[in-house]
Amino acid sequence: xxxxxxxxDEEWRLPSRGKVAMLSLIxxxxxxxxxxVAAYLYYIxxxxxxxxxxxxxxxxxxxxxxxxxxxxxxLAEREIERGRxxxxxxxxxxxxxxxxxxxxxxxxxxxxxxxxxGLTIHTxxxxxxxxxxxxxxATHVIVGLIGLxxxxxxxxxxRVNRSHAERIQVFSLYWHFVDAVWVVVFTVVYxxxx
Amino acid sequence: MADQTVPLGNSLGAAYPSSGTFLEWLHxxxxxxxxxxxxxxxxxxxxxxxLVAGAEAMVIRYQLAFPNNHFVSPEAYNQIFTMHGxxxxxxxxxxxxxxxxxxxxxxxxxxxxxxxxRLNAFSFWLTAFGGLLLYFSFIGGFGLYGMGNAxxxxxxAYAPLTGSAFSPGHSMDYWALAxxxxxxxxxxxxxxxxxxxxxxxxxxxTLTRMPLFVWLMLIVSAMTLLTITPxxxxxxMLLLDRYLGAHFFDAQAGGAPMLWIHFFWIFGHPxxxxxxxxAFAIANEVIPVFxxxxxFGYPAMxxxxxxxxxxxxxxxxxxxxxxxxxxxxxxxxxxxTMVVGIFTGIKIxxxxxxxxxxSIVFATPMLFCIAFVFQMLLAGLTGIMLSVAPxxxxxxxxxxxxxxxxxxxxxxxxxxxxAAFYYWYPKATGRMLSERLGKWHFWLFVIGFHVTFDTMxxxxxxxxxxxIYTYQADRGWxxxxxxxxxxxxxxxxxxxxFVWNLIYSxxxxxxxxxxxxxxxxxxxxxxxxxxxxNFATEPEVRSRRPLWDLKHPSDPDWKYEA
Ligand SMILES: [Cu+2]
Numbered sequence: 001x002x003x004x005x006x007x008x009d010e011e012w013r014l015p016s017r018g019k020v021a022m023l024s025l026i027x028x029x030x031x032x033x034x035x036x037v038a039a040y041l042y043y044i045x046x047x048x049x050x051x052x053x054x055x056x057x058x059x060x061x062x063x064x065x066x067x068x069x070x071x072x073x074x075l076a077e078r079e080i081e082r083g084r085x086x087x088x089x090x091x092x093x094x095x096x097x098x099x100x101x102x103x104x105x106x107x108x109x110x111x112x113x114x115x116x117x118g119l120t121i122h123t124x125x126x127x128x129x130x131x132x133x134x135x136x137x138a139t140h141v142i143v144g145l146i147g148l149x150x151x152x153x154x155x156x157x158x159r160v161n162r163s164h165a166e167r168i169q170v171f172s173l174y175w176h177f178v179d180a181v182w183v184v185v186f187t188v189v190y191x192x193x194x
Numbered sequence: 195m196a197d198q199t200v201p202l203g204n205s206l207g208a209a210y211p212s213s214g215t216f217l218e219w220l221h222x223x224x225x226x227x228x229x230x231x232x233x234x235x236x237x238x239x240x241x242x243x244x245l246v247a248g249a250e251a252m253v254i255r256y257q258l259a260f261p262n263n264h265f266v267s268p269e270a271y272n273q274i275f276t277m278h279g280x281x282x283x284x285x286x287x288x289x290x291x292x293x294x295x296x297x298x299x300x301x302x303x304x305x306x307x308x309x310x311x312r313l314n315a316f317s318f319w320l321t322a323f324g325g326l327l328l329y330f331s332f333i334g335g336f337g338l339y340g341m342g343n344a345x346x347x348x349x350x351a352y353a354p355l356t357g358s359a360f361s362p363g364h365s366m367d368y369w370a371l372a373x374x375x376x377x378x379x380x381x382x383x384x385x386x387x388x389x390x391x392x393x394x395x396x397x398x399x400t401l402t403r404m405p406l407f408v409w410l411m412l413i414v415s416a417m418t419l420l421t422i423t424p425x426x427x428x429x430x431m432l433l434l435d436r437y438l439g440a441h442f443f444d445a446q447a448g449g450a451p452m453l454w455i456h457f458f459w460i461f462g463h464p465x466x467x468x469x470x471x472x473a474f475a476i477a478n479e480v481i482p483v484f485x486x487x488x489x490f491g492y493p494a495m496x497x498x499x500x501x502x503x504x505x506x507x508x509x510x511x512x513x514x515x516x517x518x519x520x521x522x523x524x525x526x527x528x529x530x531t532m533v534v535g536i537f538t539g540i541k542i543x544x545x546x547x548x549x550x551x552x553s554i555v556f557a558t559p560m561l562f563c564i565a566f567v568f569q570m571l572l573a574g575l576t577g578i579m580l581s582v583a584p585x586x587x588x589x590x591x592x593x594x595x596x597x598x599x600x601x602x603x604x605x606x607x608x609x610x611x612x613a614a615f616y617y618w619y620p621k622a623t624g625r626m627l628s629e630r631l632g633k634w635h636f637w638l639f640v641i642g643f644h645v646t647f648d649t650m651x652x653x654x655x656x657x658x659x660x661x662i663y664t665y666q667a668d669r670g671w672x673x674x675x676x677x678x679x680x681x682x683x684x685x686x687x688x689x690x691x692f693v694w695n696l697i698y699s700x701x702x703x704x705x706x707x708x709x710x711x712x713x714x715x716x717x718x719x720x721x722x723x724x725x726x727x728n729f730a731t732e733p734e735v736r737s738r739r740p741l742w743d744l745k746h747p748s749d750p751d752w753k754y755e756a
Contacts, residue, residue: 017309017393024385024419031423035457039431039442048448122439125448132434132442 018170026177029140033181036136037188040129044193050124055117058190062105063182066141069098070179073172083162089155095175096152099145106138130189137185140178147171227311228726229300232318234622236293239322240286244608245693246329247281250274252686259679261667268663272346273365275661277328279349280369282603283465284376285325290611291472292383295411297622299387301717301724302405304396304733309389317382324376331368345369348661350458351432353443353451358436367436370429377426384418387411396716398735403755405715405738406489409496410475413503414468420507421468425461428454455517459510467506470602471499473610474541477563480617481545483713484560485552488739488751491544498537498544505533515586524583531581538574542567557711558632562613565640569605573598576651591661594654597647604685605643612639612692619696620710624722625703631695639688645681649674714739 044053076091110131113119121131151171154160160168223231253274257265266274296314300307308314331344343365347355356366391404391412404412432454434440441447443454482489489495511519511527519527545567554560576598580586589595612635619627653674658665665671709718718741720728737743737751 012397014393014395017389020392021310021385021389024388024416025381027416028381028385028419028423031420032427035424035427035460036431038457039453042450042453043448046448121434122441125441128434128440128442128449132431132440 016166016170018166019173022170022173026173029177029181033136033184036129036133037184040133040188040193043125043129047124047126051117051119051126053126053130053189053194055113055119056130056190056194057109058186058194059105059109062102063186065098065105066102066179066182069095069102070176072098073175077165077169077172080160080162080165080168085155085161088160089152092148092152092155096145096148099141099148103138103141103145106134106141133185134189137178137181140181144175144178148175225315227307227315229296229308229311229314230622230724230726230728232314233293233295233297235318236289236296236321239318239325240289240291240293243281243285243325244290245689247278247286248686248689250278250281252682254278255679255682257664258675260676261665261669261672263664269346271663272661273344276345276348276369280328280345280373281325283349283469284373285321285328287469287603287607288376288380289321291414291469292380292387294472294476294611294614294618295387295415296383298618298717299390299408299411300394301720301728302408302715303391303394303399304716304729304735305390305394306728308386309394310386313382314386317379317386320379320382321376322379324372324374324379327375328368328372331365331372334364334368343368350462351454352458353432353454354445356432356436356454357444366432370432370436374426374429377422377429380418380422381426384415384422387415388419391415396729396733396735402493403735403738406478406492406495407475407715410471410478410499413499414471414475417464417471417503417506418468421461421464424457425465428457428461431457452517455514456510459513460507463510463513464506466599466602467502469607471502473566473607474499476610476614476617477545477566479713479715480559480563480613481548481567483617483711484555484557484563485549486555487548487552489544490547490550491540492738494540495544498540501537502534505530505537509534512581512586515583516590528581528583532578535574535578535581538570542571542574557616558627558629558636559613559617559711561633561636562609562616565636566606566609566613569601569609569643573601573606576601589654591659592654593650593658593660596660597650597654600647600650605647609639609643612636615692615696617711618717619699620706621717621720621722621724623700623703624706625699626706626710627695627699627703631691631698635688635692635695638691639685642681642684642686642688645684646678647681649677649681653678709741714742716740719744 072091073095076088076095079085079088079091119127119130121127148171151160151168223235226232226235253266254271257263257271296308328345334343343363345351345365345368347361347366347369351366351369354360356369391408395404401409431440431442435442435444441449443449443451445451478489478495509527509531511523512531515524515527545563549564576594580589580595580598616627616632619625653671656669656671656674658669658671658675665675706722708721710722711718716733716735717724719733733740737755739751743750743752
């Protein structure tokens, strides 16, 4: 960065405040997730009774859905930048759909674990750490879905246009983060922990 | 009104529109999104809790002034020292610091407001309600039947004492929920300050020209993002344990209370630097102005602050030497802790070098900063002593440790906050604080401080543990404890003078004008108090001391800054 005096005709550019703020929020979220991940890793194999992680089945289909939603939201971002609002709405809708599939998959997985395997948050340390870590992530997916849906409603009402491209990108950063964190959670819970 | 010597456009005129009825005035404060009003709200709120927690400290000191004393009951005593610590850190320290940042950062970088004014207001009210929730614990639940449900497990709330088996009732729920709420407020403000410093700077305010105050607040806010969130996560785990029967910290089901200690100090240690770096930030502004010299070693100051920021995340287990770790763990945390001393040393060197050869003006803000440098040095030295694991095994959780961290929290942070009050009060109110009362405040406080906390080291070396309700008369601690308590009451009197000064000067203080200290940063280019829009025209900056350039057009700084 130059420290020479600047003059009126020089350009003065600053980073987007929305993106800086969202990246800061994501940094804070990383703090929360790392504590839950640390607890999960520390307690692997320390349950003294009850089911073990062997009862888990890796949710491959869910994972594929969630990760591809990062791609579809990126396509939506590209479309709004070019002002093609119909295409934007379509990709945005598909993103919501993929998110819903993921959350439904988690619900089914939990249903089986609770009623078939008898694993609750109270059962043992595995239950405690599993439901809290996966649940923390699922909470973030749900918050993201609420945000995505609000934007979808405004899009359908015709209130979103090209000038909102930057805001859409800021929001998408959050969704990308939710997807990226799933990679970590998946690795910890279904690969390392099993 | 605009100062003629500082031709930054302020032609739009008066500060605040004159207020109407009391309700209109109140309404304007409740709905405000102005960073200056929110800053004042933060500071007033923090100051209120500083007095509350100070009063709690007085109760503690009266209880310990004599052996076998029963001034308060043991149960109440536990609640009072827990609330004293929790309040000082979360409801006094953090709000005052973030209030200062709120008020000063936009002015110093030539912006008209924070990046997200409404988020700013939201964050303040979250913090405010968090504090109310914490204090509601005194009367909440079955409170009115007795002493209430105030948290009583120490500010660090070690497991398993906080589990529902050992802390029935709702005391720990109040503690966890109140701090989660306040924590989200803190997170919002931290995000806001990062976004403001990076994205709202006026033309020419490059990162290398930002006032050091802004630099340090940027570092503090960035640290806060990773400091407060681990605590929030751990508190969520605690609530899951208490309400849903999870086993995070439940030893009976294989859970590890030690994990809480780790999580708490992963928050707790960086938190100390989140509190102390703003104190450094204040000194970085005050010392040059009253030494009539530019700060010595600007880049070194930035680098050392960033260094402290990074290293502070790798030292948490120096709070855990007595928990028992491997020799590898002990050695790592001893060495990483000592590295902090190097960065702090650089800073102390730079402050002294700034004063060296300057024509020092001994006004009250500068007096506090001189005491600050001296006490920072002593606090740092006992810090290095405690960083040596075998020494720590002897003195951990004794009053030596209490003396060390109060040297930092009171002798460094509170003292620097006092300096900030005397320095910026004229900007925020348009009136000077009384120098005469200020000098009384300074001398009484500093003498009281040393009487209390210097003595506390010795009673610690003699073996007095922290958090005890009372002690036997034959331990040889009687005189020392009485001296400590007398010093504490002296500090109490000094703070009362300070509060009186704040009130008295608001009505009777000397008119300040826009730039009473002949300073160099942009906040002094605005009228006192600044108008809602701060700057009528966006300022343009060419050096680290924009007002120097304006006052000395023939000899501007930017000619020499490489
Ligand atoms: Cu520490």
